[in-house]
Amino acid sequence: MFHQLRVLFRQIMNDGSDDGAVDTPALHLAIASLLCEVANADHSRDPNEETAKVHLLMKLLETDDLQARALLHEAQIQSEQSVSVYEFTSKLRSLSAEDRYRLIEAMWQVAFADGILDPLEEAVIRQVAELIYVDHATFIKAKLSAQAGASE
Numbered sequence: 089m090f091h092q093l094r095v096l097f098r099q100i101m102n103d104g105s106d107d108g109a110v111d112t113p114a115l116h117l118a119i120a121s122l123l124c125e126v127a128n129a130d131h132s133r134d135p136n137e138e139t140a141k142v143h144l145l146m147k148l149l150e151t152d153d154l155q156a157r158a159l160l161h162e163a164q165i166q167s168e169q170s171v172s173v174y175e176f177t178s179k180l181r182s183l184s185a186e187d188r189y190r191l192i193e194a195m196w197q198v199a200f201a202d203g204i205l206d207p208l209e210e211a212v213i214r215q216v217a218e219l220i221y222v223d224h225a226t227f228i229k230a231k232l233s234a235q236a237g238a239s240e
Contacts, residue, residue, distance in 0.1 A: 116149055118176040119191060120163030122216055125173055126198045128164075130206035140201035144194045173212065177219035188220050189230055196234030203238075 123144060127137040145156040170176070180191065192213060199209040217227045 114179055116159055117163055117166060118179040119148060119194075120145055120159045121166045121170070121176045122173065122180075122191070122195060123198050124160065124163045124167040125170075125176070125216075126195045126209050126212050128167060129199075129208040129212045130204075131208075134202040136201040136203070137198055140198050144197060148190070148194060173216055174219060177216055180220050183220070185222075185226075188222050189226055191220070192217050192222050192227060193230040193234050196231050197237065200234055200238035 120141070123141045127134070127141060141160055142153060142156045145151060145159060146153060149156070149159075151159070166176075180188070183191070195213045195216065199205055199213060213231075214227065222230075
């Protein structure tokens, strides 16, 4: 499902040019940080959201549990120190439309993981969607897909 995202990460990692391409670790950290931003939006820590973040990172980045947890630890620190999501989203605009959709869908999955969609979580996802050029119809499609998965 996330094959193209993985291919893009590898392409960026192997690109030796100085044209502003972001390296893979920075992309991974940006993705993990955005998942943390959603989980932190409602100002409560929920074990289901924490589990969802680990599972989604393992799936998105094809990594193991230990690596996902280490990345999330670093991302949580970055998220707490950031003043906006822009520093994370600016690194992700070069993703394909499909990969940007998958990221937004993953953010929705984190938001739905605790069974309660907080308006602040939705606001974070909406802001990220706008900053990475995901149109409203795609934003809603990702929400409905994640919501359907959460109710199963």
